[in-house]
Amino acid sequence: MPANVQPETAAAQREQWLALLHELTDQVAAWAEAQRWSIDRGTKEIDETTLGIYTAPTLRIRAQVVNCTWIPSPWQCAGPRAVSILRRGPRSTASG
Secondary structure, three states: OOOOOOHHHHHHHHHHHHHHHHHHHHHHHHHHHHOOOEEEEEEEEEEEOOOEEEEEEEEEEEOOOEEEEEEEOOHHHHOOOOOEEEEEEEOOOOOO
16 A cells, blocks of 8 residues: 555445445346346455555356356556446356
């Protein structure tokens, strides 16, 4: 954590960021479920200079022909906006 960021400030920012991530993840999951797509919830540990280490929610979405993994971007990359990285690829027959 940078010397100019106080631990209590980082903790407050981290909690606010996680609340936004959980809200957005729930919205994306609801949208995917409305499409009748299969979803699996997961987590990813993120280690950032500004916010420290935290566990962010992720989603794996399986549609008819593609698998999508929704992974939140770190706060220091996205700032106050919850920007996601969406990796899309062909559905693997091994994962069903």
